[in-house]
Amino acid sequence: MSYVKTVNAVRRLVNDGTVPGVSYAFIDGENVQAGRYGAEALVPGYEPLKPNQLYDVASLTKVVGTTNVILQLVADDKLHFDDQIKTFLPQWQDSRVTVRHLITHTSGVTGYIPHRDKLTATELTNALLQLHVGENFEKKMVYSDINFIFLGWIAEKITGEPIQKLIAERILRPLGMVASTFQPQDPSQCVPTEVSPTRGVIRGVVHDPKAFVLKERCGSAGLFSTLADLVTFERAMLAEKGVPITPEQVQSLLLDQTPLHHQWRSFGWALLPTQLPTPHRCIWHSGYTGTALVMDLKTKQGMVFLSNRVHPKAPNEAFLERRNAIINTYLAEKAEVK
Template sequence: MERSIDDGSLEATLTRGMNEGTYPGAVAAIGSADGIERIAVVGERDPERGKAMTRGTTFDVASLTKPVVTATTTLSLLEAGEITLSDELRRHVPNLDGHRRGGIRLLELVTHSSGFQPYSFSEEWSSVEDVLNGLRNRSILEAEPGSRSEYSCLNFVYLAAALRGATERSLGELAEQHVFGPAGMKDSSLGPLSDTGNVAATYDHDYRDRILRGEIHDPLGWAMDGESGNAGLFTTMDDLARFARAYLAADGTLLSAATVERMQDDWLPGLDTRHSLGWRLADETYPAPNWSRVGLGHTGYTGTSLWLDHDRDRFAILLTNQVYDGKGTGLIRFRERFHAMVAAGRFD
């Protein structure tokens, strides 16, 4: 039976968001450790070329790279005994010896409590070495490590540097070994992409002033060719669902049940923002007032999000190309509506 866009289906909800001008297109999925229960696809992946969004469209998911790739790899290496969260940066990034930031612990990076400023970038930087050398020569530490909660991409740039230093492997290699391979994420990689046939286009409104297809939107990820740790992951809805199912199962595919259980704790109990290891914890209206407080989630600047709820065995994936039209289109409000409906089971 044909649905009206006023019904309670997932497709109708995404269509309303598109008609409100929130994004050109979207793909969403709801499911549990047993599998995907609802999928919807609406709109265009590339408005300039009139290309429709598809279930298999590849998205630059921006800061979802932090929990999916960098934090998961960090915790997998911890379980293997190769690093500890109490390690100081200088142990794995020796050229920080003698610098105040060299004493920051990996725990403070993965919980955004290092004291770093939120972001730093120069258009002159065009490699991993350029970025790390440029950051080393800048005053970016604004508070005593552990004294405040401040979301910063620089935390994960340095965390990725520590992972490379500890293993002598690229972040791309580590992601394949610890995340993509185990979870069966066959269509995921750290960009840029060579095959852009079915990619959601973004638009860089700040530096390049043009449409991006398979290029990393985030400036640090762009300069570091996918090795920045804070952004750069290209993936699909189905691959993120595979990742989410493995996380919810907590059967050792990605991480042990013991690690996943501790991830549901607030690791910053003395600070203002509740935070897990690489993930936000549900709090107040984030992602919605009826979401479990042990829910783990993250968003991406390009218009993406992933939330997991181990108490209710639930995941919610929302992938959009909102950044194509800029950031003032109402996605924050739409996300809250979407997640409130997921938590209430209001999709038929």
């Protein structure tokens, strides 16, 4: 088991200063190759990466947590993909938007909220529910946190519990993701993110502004997790064993689930074509803070990539192209692994 090209690409990402450090793992069935390289903090001082540190995984919350909660509710016949969201969120006025639109980012929900990050949770909730549907409805996949915030509220409406509590109870604990949490108790065990002009060094507190305001009622971000826990998650998904959704639902993630079926988006996950060993699809997702998960459900292989690309300064746009190149290197190299 060897991923020399991918590991070298990760090291170059650190050596040229694109990110402070990376924790990574490659999964091949029962085998796992893991490593870490570089620093976890540059400001206020240099700190080398330590094992078992918690990362703010940002939008990986959507696919590790919220997507699986929604799929569970569908399996339990408490929710359907064609249900209108106004059935659960009566403040929302547009009857066209369904659960499927939200989970595939084809809802077209758009609009500007003045001083969004300065609002209280109640004010932000009301403002989000007053947004409108734009011209992209169904026609275009436009990635938006709002879709998964709404999904979290729908899950709460059905169960009576906030989405982050549902994720902890239904996903993290059953899978044995014992380190993962929405409320880190010790900031020193967390990899820091941005040095904010208003918040200082953000460490042990969620980076995402909407999640910071909405707290346990945010289904789009907020999860802190370790490399080991995300390996646990991927291994369960790849083996379809111990995973919190049905094997049929796992396989459904390989299908384009958008209303028009040609936008390369499944339930929560993005679809990624690969030609090796034969043409097929993988699933993947990223997080704003510099995280990514890739899974090949056909070959039972996966990659976990954790960095803090927003430390010390966001947005670090140069990172995105480099991350995509690393994923492509991995996809090519994993076909060679025996």
